[in-house]
Amino acid sequence: MVRPFQETCAGCHQGGILGKERIAGSKGIPFLTLPGIDLITINKHNARIGEWPELSEAELTPFMKVLLSRTPESAELVKTVEELDLQDLTQATDEEVAAVANLVWEIKSLFVAVVSGTNSDVLADFPLDVVLAAQKQWLPNLLNEMASRAEAEADAPAKLTPASAPVQSGVTGESWAEYGGWYRQDHTIYYRPTEHKDPFIRMWLDLTGPYAHDGSSTHAAQIFAHLTKPGAPGDCVKCHSIDKVEGKGHKVNWSPASPETKTGRFTTFTHEPHFGAMSDKSCLTCHELQRSAPYRDSFKENNPMTFVSGFSSMKKDLCQTCHTQGVARQDCMLCHKYHINGIVTPMLETKLPTQSQIAESKGP
Numbered sequence: 524m525v526r527p528f529q530e531t532c533a534g535c536h537q538g539g540i541l542g543k544e545r546i547a548g549s550k551g552i553p554f555l556t557l558p559g560i561d562l563i564t565i566n567k568h569n570a571r572i573g574e575w576p577e578l579s580e581a582e583l584t585p586f587m588k589v590l591l592s593r594t595p596e597s598a599e600l601v602k603t604v605e606e607l608d609l610q611d612l613t614q615a616t617d618e619e620v621a622a623v624a625n626l627v628w629e630i631k632s633l634f635v636a637v638v639s640g641t642n643s644d645v646l647a648d649f650p651l652d653v654v655l656a657a658q659k660q661w662l663p664n665l666l667n668e669m670a671s672r673a674e675a676e677a678d679a680p681a682k683l684t685p686a687s688a689p690v691q692s693g694v695t696g697e698s699w700a701e702y703g704g705w706y707r708q709d710h711t712i713y714y715r716p717t718e719h720k721d722p723f724i725r726m727w728l729d730l731t732g733p734y735a736h737d738g739s740s741t742h743a744a745q746i747f748a749h750l751t752k753p754g755a756p757g758d759c760v761k762c763h764s765i766d767k768v769e770g771k772g773h774k775v776n777w778s779p780a781s782p783e784t785k786t787g788r789f790t791t792f793t794h795e796p797h798f799g800a801m802s803d804k805s806c807l808t809c810h811e812l813q814r815s816a817p818y819r820d821s822f823k824e825n826n827p828m829t830f831v832s833g834f835s836s837m838k839k840d841l842c843q844t845c846h847t848q849g850v851a852r853q854d855c856m857l858c859h860k861y862h863i864n865g866i867v868t869p870m871l872e873t874k875l876p877t878q879s880q881i882a883e884s885k886g887p
Contacts, residue, residue, distance in 0.1 A: 528719045528720075529719075532719075532762070533719065536719075536758070536761070536762070537719065539758045539761065540716055540718070540719055540721070540757055540758055541703060541715070541716060541717075541718075542715060542716065542756055549708070549713060549756075550715055550756065551706065551713030551714055551715035551756055552586075552713060552714045552715070552724075552749075552750070552755075552756045552757075553581070553582075553584050553586075553711045553712075553713055554584060554586050554587075554705075554711075554712050554713060554714050555584070555586070555587060555633075555634075555637075555654070555657075555711070555712040556579075556581035556582065556583065556584055556587065556710055556711040556712070557575070557576055557579050557581060557630065557661050557662070557710045557711075558579065558581050558582055558583045558609055558630075558710075559578075559579040559580045559581055559582075559609060559610045559710075560572075560575060560579075560609050560610065560612075560623065560627070561609065561610055561611055561612040561613070562575060562577055564612040564613055564615065564620065565612065565620060565623065565624065568617060568620045568621075570620050570621060570623070570624035571624065572624050572627040572628070573627075573631070573664070573668045573672075574662055574663075574664055574665075574668065575627060575662075576661055576662075576710055578710075579709070579710035580610070580709070580710075581709065581710045581711045582609075583604070583609070584711075585742050585745035585746045585749060586727075586746060587630070587633070588601050588605075588742040588745075589742045589743065589746065590633060591626075591629050591630070591633060592742065597629055600622055600625055600626060600629065601626070601742075603619065603622045604619075604622055604623055604626050607619055607622075607623065609623060628672070631662065631665060631668070631669060632669070634654065634658055634662065634665060635665065635666065635669055637654045638654055638655060638658055638665075638666075650704070650705050653705045653706065653707060653712060654712065656707070657707045657712055661710060703715045703716050703717025703718065703721070704717055714756075715756065716756055716757040721757055724750060724756070724757045724759060725759075725775075725777070727746060727750060728747065728750055728751070728759065728775050729774075729775070730743070731743040731744070731746045731747040731750075732747055732765075732772050732773045732774050732775060733768075733771050733772040733773075733774070734747075734772055735747035735748065735772045735773045736772050737767070747772075747773065751765060751775075759775065760775070763775050763776055763777060764776045764822050764825075764827075765822075765825045766825055766826070766827050767824075767825040767826060773825060788860075788863065789859050789860050789863055790858055790859055790860070791858060791859075791860060792858065797809070800845060809837070809841060810834045810835075811834060811835040812833060812834060812835075813832070813833055813834055813835045814833075816831050816832065816833050817831055818831055818832065818833040842858075
């Protein structure tokens with residue numbers, strides 16, 4: 524039995540999960556943003572986008588790409604703008620600028636959906652007050668603007684209206700969310716892991732893993748790669764391995780292996796009866812570390828069949844220090860199975876003879 528995280532791992536690893544050990548980069552995952560856009564070029568093309576912040580340098584996150592790709596049309600729109608530098612549209616065609624303008628309205632519609640409470644399970648416990656505060660600061664006229672556009676798109680303002688200047692504060696959202704949760708900074712809403720087994724990160728890894736095939740550049744694969752890269756917020760894959768599943772992308776191993784899952788082995792072993800024999804060396808009483816073994820490298824292939832142990836193999840001589848005549852049992856069946864993978868006894872169907880068969884067997 525593997526002891527729980529709080530008993531064995533939290534003392535050293537809790538800080539890494541919460542991002543306290545990160546020196547560079549944000550401690551949270553960028554989730555919702557108002558991406559920086561070349562507003563000068565947008566205005567030159569008379570593209571109608573309404574208000575939009577002039578100073579944003581945020582990028583469109585892979586999470587937003589997934590949320591915005593709700594329909595084939597919007598998915599195609601996201602694909603089009605991915606090829607563009609949104610902060611420099613000087614070389615963009617009229618069609619590409621129009622696509623960027625449509626993207627702006629899609630983002631605004633997404634914010635309206637979140638503000639109105641029609642968010643989905645993939646937003647976890649997304650707090651309404653965070654997005655409301657962001658909307659009031661970044662896009663104060665959003666609801667009136669969307670209502671007017673719905674009534675008469677032709678009456679929408681031809682020129683953009685810069686959003687209100689942000690309110691300055693001495694406390695950053697990241698420091699306020701020291702113990703995890705949602706916060707906003709500049710023109711991005713971040714999610715910072717709250718604890719071990721963070722439901723938000725785990726849900727997104729389980730959701731995108733099946734679509735994260737090798738070499739794939741889909742938005743789901745981008746999210747999976749972002750959350751599993753070294754030093755990613757949550758640091759999940761520092762301890763949890765990833766397996767490649769043939770034809771089914773990847774999966775994260777959240778639970779440790781158990782004896783029940785190890786089929787095809789002739790030997791069995793239970794640790795509990797042996798704890799009393801441990802010296803002050805604890806586990807190293809029996810297990811010898813093999814420091815030169817490429818233990819970490821064996822995980823890079825995401826193939827459980829190439830696992831390399833960090834311990835030297837157990838030797839029979841070690842067992843025989845106790846399992847000798849007159850000390851502890853030493854019969855073969857104590858440690859070894861006679862059959863492996865289970866034995867299924869076939870059920871034979873007994874057929875009763877008919878009266879005619881009985882009569883024939885008796886003869887004339």
